[in-house]
Structure formats: structure tokens, C-alpha cells
Amino acid sequence: MAISLIPTNEPCPRCGVNKVQRRRETPTWGGQSIVKITPPYCAAGCTRQQLDEFEREQHGNT
Numbered sequence: 001m002a003i004s005l006i007p008t009n010e011p012c013p014r015c016g017v018n019k020v021q022r023r024r025e026t027p028t029w030g031g032q033s034i035v036k037i038t039p040p041y042c043a044a045g046c047t048r049q050q051l052d053e054f055e056r057e058q059h060g061n062t
Helices: 048-060
Strands: 002-011 018-027 033-037
Touching: none
Parallel strands: none
Antiparallel strands: 002 018, 018 033
């Protein structure tokens, strides 16, 4: 099983660091592979809860 990170050009709204996607390739019988790609997430490690709080603060100040 090979895991790699794919950079995206989408910045995190909270910290500004670009998001990444995780790509996991699992070989199967017959020479084919199963590839799974996660949704984009913050490379700096911002949690969903931190992003939700940040979003609430932004909407509260406008």
C-alpha cells in the first residue's frame, strides 16, 4: 500500500496554508490497484472544529 500527499491550490481559510489530499493506492490481484483520494484538508492540521469556530467568528463580525 502506497500513501502520498497531493498538494492543492486551495488555501485554508483559517491559517492560509494550502490544503492537501491523501492518495492511497492498494494493489490487488491481477496487477490492478484500488486508489482512494480523501477530500482536501489543511496541511497545517487545522481541525474541523477550529474551522467551524473560525467561520462563526467571521460571520459574527460582518
